[in-house]
Amino acid sequence: MHPNLLLGTTIAAAALAYVLRPKKPKTELEAKSVPIPIPPSYLPLQLDSILIYVLSTLAGRDEMEFLRIGLQQFGNTVNFRGFNEDFIIVLDPSSIQHILAKNQPNYEKGPEFQAMFHEFLGSGIFNADGETWKTQRQLARPHFQTSEFKDATLINRHVDQLIKAIDNQLDANPDKALDVQSLFCRFTLDEATEFLFGETVHALEDNDSEFATAFNYAQSIVAWRFRLPLWRYLVPKRRFMKEIKKLDDFVYKIIDSALARLEKQGQGKGEGDEHATLLDHFLNSQEEYSFDRKYLRDMLLNFLLAGRDTTASLLSWTMWHLSQRPDIVAKLKKEVLEVIGPNAIPEYNDIKKLKYQKQVVNEVLRLCPPVPFNIRQSVEEDVLPNGYYIPAGTAVSYSAYTTHRLPELWGEDALVFDPDRWGPERVGMIKPFMFVPFHAGPRICLGQNLAYTTAQVTLTRLLQRYEIRASPGFKPEQTGDIVLFSRNGIEVLLNKESLADV
Numbered sequence: 240m241h242p243n244l245l246l247g248t249t250i251a252a253a254a255l256a257y258v259l260r261p262k263k264p265k266t267e268l269e270a271k272s273v274p275i276p277i278p279p280s281y282l283p284l285q286l287d288s289i290l291i292y293v294l295s296t297l298a299g300r301d302e303m304e305f306l307r308i309g310l311q312q313f314g315n316t317v318n319f320r321g322f323n324e325d326f327i328i329v330l331d332p333s334s335i336q337h338i339l340a341k342n343q344p345n346y347e348k349g350p351e352f353q354a355m356f357h358e359f360l361g362s363g364i365f366n367a368d369g370e371t372w373k374t375q376r377q378l379a380r381p382h383f384q385t386s387e388f389k390d391a392t393l394i395n396r397h398v399d400q401l402i403k404a405i406d407n408q409l410d411a412n413p414d415k416a417l418d419v420q421s422l423f424c425r426f427t428l429d430e431a432t433e434f435l436f437g438e439t440v441h442a443l444e445d446n447d448s449e450f451a452t453a454f455n456y457a458q459s460i461v462a463w464r465f466r467l468p469l470w471r472y473l474v475p476k477r478r479f480m481k482e483i484k485k486l487d488d489f490v491y492k493i494i495d496s497a498l499a500r501l502e503k504q505g506q507g508k509g510e511g512d513e514h515a516t517l518l519d520h521f522l523n524s525q526e527e528y529s530f531d532r533k534y535l536r537d538m539l540l541n542f543l544l545a546g547r548d549t550t551a552s553l554l555s556w557t558m559w560h561l562s563q564r565p566d567i568v569a570k571l572k573k574e575v576l577e578v579i580g581p582n583a584i585p586e587y588n589d590i591k592k593l594k595y596q597k598q599v600v601n602e603v604l605r606l607c608p609p610v611p612f613n614i615r616q617s618v619e620e621d622v623l624p625n626g627y628y629i630p631a632g633t634a635v636s637y638s639a640y641t642t643h644r645l646p647e648l649w650g651e652d653a654l655v656f657d658p659d660r661w662g663p664e665r666v667g668m669i670k671p672f673m674f675v676p677f678h679a680g681p682r683i684c685l686g687q688n689l690a691y692t693t694a695q696v697t698l699t700r701l702l703q704r705y706e707i708r709a710s711p712g713f714k715p716e717q718t719g720d721i722v723l724f725s726r727n728g729i730e731v732l733l734n735k736e737s738l739a740d741v
């Protein structure tokens with residue numbers, strides 16, 4: 240027999256044996272609880288859901304709306320079985336609370352998730368469980384609470400660069416719509432690399448920056464593995480590993496020079512130093528924890544992944560919604576004029592006074608949560624508060640995107656962009672775990688405050704400087720990636736306009 244045929248037959252036989260393996264007898268807990276509904280299936284191995292999803296992605300449909308509408312049809316808890324593997328999705332706040340907070344230790348990232356991200360993120364915080372995760376969380380948390388972190392100087396410096404890039408495009412072609420998504424991705428990469436490593440990659444100045452290209456490519460590969468977990472072995476690896484090597488070279492260079500400085504001076508820069516970075520902070524804990532270069536590399540790249548695109552997504556969707564709503568832009572401009580003035584550079588404490596702006600940002604986070612979908616893996620079997628049974632070792636996920644749009648939680652106008660729902664009269668109706676853009680429980684986002692500050696400082700400066708209008712005929716197409724982006728960018732029209740003249 241030809242070797243390829245032999246190999247193919249062996250794989251097919253192994254797959255068949257796996258699929259037809261005898262069912263385990265029910266456990267006591269399973270017998271007492273309710274099985275999660277499985278949508279009807281017409282193809283062998285329940286391939287329908289996978290196939291429909293892949294075809295719709297290839298056909299360029301709005302993936303998130305496709306998923307939301309699909310999910311809402313089946314109630315608040317559904318088991319999207321594919322290839323005989325359970326894939327449970329929960330939408331109701333009490334189940335989300337159960338998984339993220341009340342019984343959180345039972346819902347890990349798990350080996351499946353870690354394998355998807357392994358080459359890129361190693362055992363960094365985003366990709367770790369148990370003690371490895373706990374140590375990194377304890378180590379990083381104080382950095383996000385120090386007083387210099389509440390200083391908007393670094394953010395404002397990068398907003399200057401952003402404004403320069405926008406002005407250059409407007410000077411070259413004043414009537415052309417700008418793709419703000421591309422600009423924000425480069426802006427947040429520059430800001431985050433300086434915040435984390437102390438060295439920016441200048442992606443705003445250089446659209447083809449090697450680091451940015453490598454980072455974007457590595458992310459796109461893990462995004463495909465995330466979308467299609469069962470097919471991850473088919474995603475190509477050669478270029479992936481080459482791009483990861485470029486990221487490593489860049490990060491290791493910074494780590495090595497910081498380590499050399501540490502050896503010479505006996506410590507990293509102090510916590511009170513305005514230029515202390517997350518890397519300095521880690522190095523200052525070196526004696527207590529003693530980590531090697533690889534550990535530092537993993538931590539830095541994890542923070543970069545966690546913070547960069549999420550903030551860019553938030554800013555991009557904010558501009559999209561504002562381009563559709565001149566009435567809201569007018570209210571935002573009025574508030575900025577009253578609280579900060581037409582030209583003053585906003586500082587951390589000023590931003591906290593922009594109450595209506597915060598409502599607008601929250602409404603964007605509700606309708607367009609930057610992390611639209613998240614997965615955990617159960618360790619032991621469990622029962623959800625609504626009585627449904629979760630087997631051990633099963634993928635359990637929640638979709639902030641869908642939960643944030645459920646009419647039974649948010650009312651019949653759930654799909655309407657309405658920042659007033661965050662105003663003092665109505666905010667009380669928003670119950671815990673209905674709104675989870677930053678996750679919740681022990682693994683809640685560490686960069687939440689930094690994200691709000693970056694978004695609000697940037698938005699304030701853009702409101703001070705530009706008129707924001709819709710680009711006629713443009714419609715974004717939401718992707719189902721790890722981070723919510725638009726496949727065709729986010730186009731808006733900007734005109735230079737001084738707030739003093741409005």
Ligand code: HEM
Binds near residue numbers: 376691
């Ligand atoms: C709008 C912006 C942001 C959003 C919506 C967001 C959202 C999230 C979400 C949903 C998670 C949970 C991920 C998971 O466990 O699977 C998370 C975790 C995390 N985020 Fe953010 N994030 C944002 C910005 C940032 C920034 C700016 C940083 C820091 C530079 C950051 C650092 C982290 C870290 C370190 C974790 C992992 C926490 C842990 O596992 O203990 N995030 N974020």
